[in-house]
Amino acid sequence: MLLEGSEIQQVLRHGKQLGVIGDCGTIGVHLGMTGQFLYRGPGERLAKGDHVHVTWTLVGPRGKSGGRLVFRDPRRFGGIWAYRDQNALRCRWEALGPDALTIGAGELGERLRPSRATRQVVRNVKAALLDQSTVAGVGNIYADEALFRSGIRPTRPVDELSDTEIDRLSWAVREVLTEAVESGGSTLRDYVDADGSAGSFQLRHRVYGRGGQMCITCGEPLQSGTVAQRMTVWCPCCQH
DNA sequence: GGCAGCCTGGTT
DNA sequence: AACCAGGCTGCC
Numbered sequence: 001m002l003l004e005g006s007e008i009q010q011v012l013r014h015g016k017q018l019g020v021i022g023d024c025g026t027i028g029v030h031l032g033m034t035g036q037f038l039y040r041g042p043g044e045r046l047a048k049g050d051h052v053h054v055t056w057t058l059v060g061p062r063g064k065s066g067g068r069l070v071f072r073d074p075r076r077f078g079g080i081w082a083y084r085d086q087n088a089l090r091c092r093w094e095a096l097g098p099d100a101l102t103i104g105a106g107e108l109g110e111r112l113r114p115s116r117a118t119r120q121v122v123r124n125v126k127a128a129l130l131d132q133s134t135v136a137g138v139g140n141i142y143a144d145e146a147l148f149r150s151g152i153r154p155t156r157p158v159d160e161l162s163d164t165e166i167d168r169l170s171w172a173v174r175e176v177l178t179e180a181v182e183s184g185g186s187t188l189r190d191y192v193d194a195d196g197s198a199g200s201f202q203l204r205h206r207v208y209g210r211g212g213q214m215c216i217t218c219g220e221p222l223q224s225g226t227v228a229q230r231m232t233v234w235c236p237c238c239q240h
Numbered sequence: 241g242g243c244a245g246c247c248t249g250g251t252t
Numbered sequence: 253a254a255c256c257a258g259g260c261t262g263c264c
Contacts, residue, residue, distance in 0.1 A: 016259080033258050034248080051248090075248045077259060121241050132260085140258065188257095189250085229243065231257070 001025050001082050002054060010086075015096050015136025019089050026083040028092060029071075035078025039194045041067040054080060074190065100137035101177050108135060108173070109166040112158050125161060126154035127228035129173075138173060140230045141186055141208045146172040148207045153239040154227045179204065207233040 006022025013019070018029040029035075040046050042065035046055075051074040058066030071080065083089045098107055111134045114122050128134050129143040138146070147154050150168035152161070161169070185191055185199030188209070192198050202209070206216055211224025215235040224233045 030259080032260080073247095075246090075258080077247070079260095123241070127241090130259085230259095 002027055002080060003056065012086075012089075014093050014099055015132055016139065017093060017096065017136070019086070019093075021086045021089075026086045026089050028081045028083060028089050030079050032073065032075070032077030032079065034075040034190045035071065035073035036190070036192060037194045038070045038072065038192075038196065039067060040070065046070060050074075051076075069194075096132055096136040097134045098136065100135050100142075100173050101181075103135055103170060103173065105163075105167045105170040108170040109161075109163065111135060112161065112166065112169075114159055122157045122159045124154060124227060125152060125156045125158050125169075126230070126232060128158050130228055130230065135173070137177065140232075141205065142173070142176050142180065143230075144208045144233055145176045145206060148234060148239060149176060151239050153236075154232050154234050156240075207235065209233070 001024075003020060003022040003025050006024045008020060008022050010021040011019070012021065016030060018031075020027050020029065029037075031037075038046075042060075044067065046052070046068065050072075052070050052072045053076075054071040056069040058069060060066035071078075081092075083092075097103075097111055112125070112128050126143050126147065129138045129146070130140065144154065146169060149172035150165065152165055152169060180186060180199075180201040183199055183201035183204065184193060184197060186202040186205065187198035187200070188202055207222055210222050211233045212221055214220065215222050215238060218235065218237045220235065220237040222233050223236050224231065226232060
């Protein structure tokens with residue numbers, strides 16, 4: 001029951017999770033890699049092509065056609081879940097860390113660093129940033145970009161980050177994500193917003209996708225490799 | 241904590 | 253034809 005017959009009351013976001021609250025149901029959405037919502041007004045044709053998994057027919061004022069909302073997802077890494085109500089959704093979201101757009105340095109430091117009681121194994125800062133229960137909303141691209149801006153190597157064990165570094169990192173995380181949102185996101189291949197517009201933040205990536213090219217700060221070649229099981233790019237000279 | 245597996249389209 | 257990227261879940 002994906003909101004059938006519901007009037008949409010609220011749309012929520014926490015990290016990369018979306019929530020749509022209707023008066024007779026709630027859904028949670030994750031776009032995954034290639035998931036996208038597309039809106040088509042009344043009479044507008046749907047982008048033909050496959051991989052459309054859900055179509056909502058919207059009803060406008062006085063019963064007029066309100067167009068359609070489509071969820072398509074070629075690689076099917078995304079998903080939509082139905083919940084009884086918004087409390088059930090919020091319950092699922094409790095596993096997530098604070099939202100990355102607004103997390104403060106103190107909070108980030110607390111969650112990043114291992115507390116000697118719980119975590120015996122110290123992980124690297126990139127793995128910690130990608131962990132949605134540490135901080136919600138940082139993906140592979142933005143982890144690399146934030147680490148570059150804060151001058152921290154992705155491989156640094158979290159327990160040796162100084163307060164100053166945590167401070168720079170939390171600033172960089174918020175800054176990178178804010179700029180990316182303002183640029184409409186990073187369109188590497190598929191991503192478009194609901195109106196079909198591509199983002200442009202990929203033009204401002206300083207390290208992601210630039211392995212082997214020169215660092216915009218020092219001119220040395222950027223290094224790439226696998227960190228935390230993900231493609232990672234950093235500057236061996238600027239990031240310590 | 242690591243890592244396979246899910247899936248597809250683009251690249252080699 | 254084989255390989256790869258990527259977020260997240262679930263298994264070791």
